[in-house]
Amino acid sequence: MSLPHAILTALLEKPSSGLELTRRFDRSIGYFWSATHQQIYRELGKLEAEGLIRALPAEQPARGQKKAYEVLPAGRAELARWTGASQDPKPHRDALLLRLRAAAVVGTAGIEADLRRHLELHERQLAEYREIERRDFPPGRDGPEDRLRHLVLRAGIDLETFWIQWLGHALAEFAHLPDAGEGERPGEPRA
Amino acid sequence: MSLPHAILTALLEKPSSGLELTRRFDRSIGYFWSATHQQIYRELGKLEAEGLIRALPAEQPARGQKKAYEVLPAGRAELARWTGASQDPKPHRDALLLRLRAAAVVGTAGIEADLRRHLELHERQLAEYREIERRDFPPGRDGPEDRLRHLVLRAGIDLETFWIQWLGHALAEFAHLPDAGEGERPGEPRA
């Protein structure tokens, strides 16, 4: 249950409207906690009802009008509490690894092309992260906040690097496999 | 929507009852696609209703009695279709990275201990993976199925290795931080 806390963090970094939050989730925060605009609007409503955030007063608060929120002291306190509380890591789910395991039983037909596609996607993401690193973390900036945020970005960079390497290994393995990509069924007797 | 396919894969590897599947999800398959027993029972019911699997005939099919399932040809076909179909990677969610980002705003109180705890958990998981590797993939075994399954295990091993390294960096960073773990608020002016 971390979406409210992701939103609190984003709002503390800068008070924003629902749509602005949505855009920022598409960029930085969404890299490790994605959310759609509907989730965000719903959660903003809840957080306001709970007294953790409030809408900044606007001139004409009408529909189709930006409505910006800011974090109240209670919200900051709740975020600090959650941040410091011990949490168990959630078990991950990775469909690609699952598919590879399935391929060991029903055959590898079609999967190699998708591995290549994933490789490209990860390379693109890595390039984006490196660009952010170059832009936001030049050698000079190294206050405590910068160090922490840089650390998070490093995780993103290293994870993408890992996937690129692993997909490389996987594709190399496929090159050695008999009839790779031709739909053979390794679990079945072969002629 | 991959749980049914995870179950089909597991059942193809070996026909099983709901509880046996649950146990196997706790071990091997659950490492990259976790599921509770309730999810599994529900899904087994659906898969049977759709004609993708069937219950193996038992002597006395009563409650509290093992009921094993096997995959029907339609199930194998569906799994092969799904395995070969192109799929976009789901955006990941990582609460720990989110917390670190929050810590950059509301302070790092309490989080360092949890980083250490996570480090330990990952070290334990890595040890488990290495044990599985030693046991299931000795140098001799290298048929196509083994290579694919080993590849999946390698991903698990390398991912754990990545997290262990990253958590090491993170903890080193904390050691350099002023007042680390004492609840300072880096976003606020300091005395």
Place this chain on the structure above:
DNA sequence: CACGCTTATGCAACTAGTTGCATAAAGCGG
């Protein structure tokens, strides 16, 4: 044999997340 423990299956209610669509105002071009 009655009691409690383990194995095995399952329902119901809840929480979280996704998808599709609706509404409304502002800006803009003819």
Place this chain on the structure above:
DNA sequence: CCGCTTTATGCAACTAGTTGCATAAGCGTG
């Protein structure tokens, strides 16, 4: 000033996943 697109907010329905509990048989033991 009318229709079109963009910006902004939001509801409703659906799908997926989790939590808590219920049921029932088997098994051991005092």
